[in-house]
Amino acid sequence: MKLKFLFSFLSLIIFLGSCKTTVKQPKKPKLVIGIVIDQMRYDYLTKYSERYGKDGFNKILKDGFSLENAHYNYIPTYTAVGHTSIFTGTTPSEHGIISNNWYDKYLKKSIYCVDDSTYNTIGNNGINGKKSPKRLFTSTVTDQLHLAQNMQGKTIGISIKDRSAILPAGHTANAAYWYDGENYNTWITSSFYMNELPKWVVDFNKNNKANEYLNTNWETLYDINTYVNSRKDDNIFEGKLVGQKTPTFPKDLKSLRVKNKNYNLIKTVPAGNTFTADFAKAAIIGENLGKSNFTDFLTVSFSSTDYIGHKYGVSAIETEDTYLRLDKDLADFFQFLDKQVGKDNYTLFLTADHAAVHVPAYLQSLKIPAHYLNIKKFREFLLKTTKKYFNSSELIENVSNYQIFLNKKKIESLDLDVNAVAQKLSDEVINFDGIYKSVTAKTLQTTQFTTGILNSLQNGYNQKLSGDVLMIPYPATLIYNRKGTSHGSGYSYDTHVPVIFYGNGIKKGSSAKRYNITDIAPTLANFLNIEAPNGTNGVVIEEVLEK
Known part of the structure; x- marks a missing residue:
């Protein structure tokens, strides 16, 4: 009886194994289209x-x-x-x-x-x-x-x-x-x-x-x-x-x-x-x-x-x-x-x-929060900020893509600390209407954001290429005219x-x-x-x- 059971069990394993080998695998495609x-x-x-x-x-x-x-x-x-x-x-x-x-x-x-x-x-x-x-x-x-x-x-x-x-x-x-x-x-x-x-x-x-x-x-x-x-x-x-x-x-x-x-x-x-x-x-x-x-x-x-x-x-x-x-x-x-x-x-x-x-103008007409950021006024705000705290209007080299690039040579020539300047700007830009979040490059290099929009900002930050201060505007904000739309x-x-x-x-x-x-x-x-x-x-x- 035991031998008969063992023979049946082995036959079942062989049968299942043969079934597994007959499963049709997809052939490699001739063309992939993205x-x-x-x-x-x-x-x-x-x-x-x-x-x-x-x-x-x-x-x-x-x-x-x-x-x-x-x-x-x-x-x-x-x-x-x-x-x-x-x-x-x-x-x-x-x-x-x-x-x-x-x-x-x-x-x-x-x-x-x-x-x-x-x-x-x-x-x-x-x-x-x-x-x-x-x-x-x-x-x-x-x-x-x-x-x-x-x-x-x-x-x-x-x-x-x-x-x-x-x-x-x-x-x-x-x-x-x-x-x-x-x-x-x-x-x-x-x-x-x-x-x-x-x-x-x-x-x-x-x-x-x-x-x-x-x-x-x-x-x-x-x-x-x-x-x-x-x-x-x-x-x-x-x-x-x-x-x-x-x-x-x-x-x-x-x-x-x-x-x-x-x-x-x-x-x-x-x-x-x-x-x-x-x-x-x-x-x-x-x-x-x-x-x-x-x-x-x-x-x-x-x-x-x-x-x-x-x-x-x-x-x-x-x-x-x-x-x-x-x-x-x-x-x-x-x-x-x-x-x-x-x-x-x-x-x-x-x-x-x-x-x-x-x-955004359409959303505003429906009383849904939406915004337009005035980049000219924002740049003026940044210059006033550096003048106020560091007595210089030459500390910023470029502002683009919601990033601030600092003029490091000028900062060093004034015997200032680059990280201190970046942190002060990051702290102050939050006071500008339209900027919702702000972090420095140093923060992104030393802190791991695992969820949320700061995680997305960190994934987009490249240490070699990106700026010194990175910002996020309010939802539904554009630097754009009031007709048509954009993204980013x-x-x-x-x-x-x-x-x-x-x-x-x-x-x-x-x-x-x-x-x-x-x-x-x-x-x-x-x-x-x-x-x-x-x-x-x-x-x-x-x-x-x-x-």
Whole structure:
């Protein structure tokens, strides 16, 4: 009896073992696509959900995995910083992209995140291709995929904005392309990547699709009276295109081009997103992405959503119409991927580089606390403060990005202590109307903030690059005019963005758990069985993966 029982038990173990080995593991994708929608708030998914079709946003929500409570965990929430953090899996404290533009305390001037005069423009005779990712200190998941495949496979970054194409594609990209508008009307790159444009890019530029898109009117996709999720068309909280008397539909793009820097106008209309998708499809075909024995990586950033959001605000008909049109562009792009690459051959994620605040003037009209900080008066306040306490108006070198950079040489020449000056300024700026919190660099170096907005400030602080005093304004505060909106804070309206995974190896479902944007890169690395980027401090989101 005991032998019979033992035999049965062993048979069961063997059977279970054989079942385990027959579990189908997802094959490695031929193509990974990282889609970033510039300035997309999470609630654009829910607010317009019933107006979206079934094959765009709703398709990847239904068949993919959505993180409903994903946030940026640092300050400032700007475009360059967001794109970098997504693909490096870390924050500015490590990757070094601390803003779009910032004051370089070594060069003593303001710099732009991807400017690099050592390279030349490829694609026209202008200067807008003098770019590279040299200021990015860490590797990206795109770099790591190249390294893991012995530099096989292709990585290509695409966006109307240079920084949104360059930074996600990393240091080892085969190419990054961005759009040079105005009177050039060409997709260009930098000699950092190549010495001449591929034929498919030359052919795309010759087709002059931008001209086709701009020789028309921007009218609402549907009857304007159905845009009940937005404010009325003509209101005082929206900016307008140069040449328009009112910020209203229809917008005669053909007649407005001259006063809006000609081809640059495409950036500020929904057709800019369609134009970007057109170029992305041409890249997939032209580079044969997803067709080799290696995994390729394509990064695509849709920038027109940001230009439009800045000009019109969160609750504008223009913003709603832009997302309804983008939904159609995405549906078309997903169908293209299914046909060109194969439904089971690609994996993608979709997210945003930051969100945005409602127009503060609009919030004020509803009696919701909101503010505008007068930067001129703030600088005057700082000068009075240093004069009062240190008898000098030369102690401050720069004020930008809510940071104060001290003139250390001047401070030392007056036999003052740098930390004492910084602390006094930090204590005093709280008295200025609009500044809500303030800390010194020394505090951020010696104190660990584990939660809350000061933790976000600390994650955005880079000891080598950042200023000596860092400040946080009240919620819903802008240094901006009273029309349109912006972003940059660590408050939820700027940090809460969509994160959706879809395709090969991804489960269907959703999660309301809190995740950070820095978790995307290590999750992709784990899925691809490669090393995570070298500065990564995010975690693997296990619940999205089938394996």
